[in-house]
Amino acid sequence: MASIPKISTLITWALYFIPIYLFVIDPLLRGFFPSLLPTDTDEDLFDESGAPGPGINLTDDSFISPEDGVPFTCPDAEGYRVHLLSRAPLIMYIENFVSENEANRILDMRYTPSIVYDGQTERVDPSKRLSDRALLPRDDTVRCLEDRARAFQGWRPNLYIERMWAQRYNTSGHYRHHYDWAGSLARGGDRLSTFMVYLDADCEGGGTNFPRLKMPAGKGWCRFLECDQDTTDKETEGITFKPIKGNAVFWENLRADGTGYPETWHAGFPVTKGTKVGLNIWSWYQPKWKKPLR
Numbered sequence: 453m454a455s456i457p458k459i460s461t462l463i464t465w466a467l468y469f470i471p472i473y474l475f476v477i478d479p480l481l482r483g484f485f486p487s488l489l490p491t492d493t494d495e496d497l498f499d500e501s502g503a504p505g506p507g508i509n510l511t512d513d514s515f516i517s518p519e520d521g522v523p524f525t526c527p528d529a530e531g532y533r534v535h536l537l538s539r540a541p542l543i544m545y546i547e548n549f550v551s552e553n554e555a556n557r558i559l560d561m562r563y564t565p566s567i568v569y570d571g572q573t574e575r576v577d578p579s580k581r582l583s584d585r586a587l588l589p590r591d592d593t594v595r596c597l598e599d600r601a602r603a604f605q606g607w608r609p610n611l612y613i614e615r616m617w618a619q620r621y622n623t624s625g626h627y628r629h630h631y632d633w634a635g636s637l638a639r640g641g642d643r644l645s646t647f648m649v650y651l652d653a654d655c656e657g658g659g660t661n662f663p664r665l666k667m668p669a670g671k672g673w674c675r676f677l678e679c680d681q682d683t684t685d686k687e688t689e690g691i692t693f694k695p696i697k698g699n700a701v702f703w704e705n706l707r708a709d710g711t712g713y714p715e716t717w718h719a720g721f722p723v724t725k726g727t728k729v730g731l732n733i734w735s736w737y738q739p740k741w742k743k744p745l746r
């Protein structure tokens with residue numbers, strides 16, 4: 453009669469089997485039968501040919517700017533210049549992204565107090581965000597910018613430009629550190645990228661700070677970044693973009709697997725004098741679904 457193996461024998465077998473499974477059997481199975489095994493990310497949910505998923509409502513034109521084919525002209529467009537700051541996350545500085553005439557057209561708006569959103573409710577909270585904002589009507593100037601933002605990102609599929617907001621900060625206006633992404637891709641969509649455009653920068657202070665990014669080497673960046681700030685001080689660590697009218701900072705919020713970059717933690721520093729007006733251009737990524745949500 454076969455005897456029952458001792459506990460110590462079972463543990464010894466397990467010690468041999470676990471590494472063999474992890475380093476030999478699992479990689480072989482993944483190689484030969486990729487569809488049989490669960491993957492580590494939610495990427496397997498997404499399929500370019502699938503149906504639109506839940507999440508952002510692509511027909512809600514109070515929230516997104518659909519490509520509706522309405523014709524427009526861009527007489528005030530000028531050329532822009534791009535400077536690469538970081539590859540991962542992708543961060544680019546764009547000189548003259550918005551021309552002087554375009555910026556002036558957008559500035560004259562009716563503003564209301566800005567809100568913060570905690571994933572559930574929207575409220576005014578001046579300790580976190582003190583500014584006024586205005587939803588921009590989709591006139592020719594705004595459509596030109598939507599088009600420019602799409603082209604800049606290679607006309608990527610499944611990318612939807614959120615309706616644009618201008619944001620005006622008067623003295624002591626600020627936006628405390630936050631992410632623009634919400635970690636909501638698996639629930640249907642998230643903000644893939646941000647253009648932070650300076651429409652007006654007749655101010656002191658008001659820089660856009662990224663405490664987790666390192667100052668690039670060389671003095672070349674001092675045109676656009678504060679080079680005199682104390683990076684050992686907790687309040688001013690990292691890098692800070694100076695507000696310069698017409699220029700923009702572009703960054704990607706999400707990695708290829710849809711998770712957010714911690715390096716994109718950022719703030720609008722307090723304006724100490726004058727007025728700054730920013731323009732947010734956010735692009736959402738809403739993948740198509742291969743299979744229903746788990």
Ligand SMILES: O=C(O)CCC(=O)C(=O)O
Nearest residue numbers: 627659660719720730732
């Ligand atoms: O005003 C700034 O510099 C940053 C604004 C910002 O981060 C936002 O509106 O999400």
Ligand SMILES: [Fe+2]
Nearest residue numbers: 630631632718
């Ligand atoms: Fe932001």
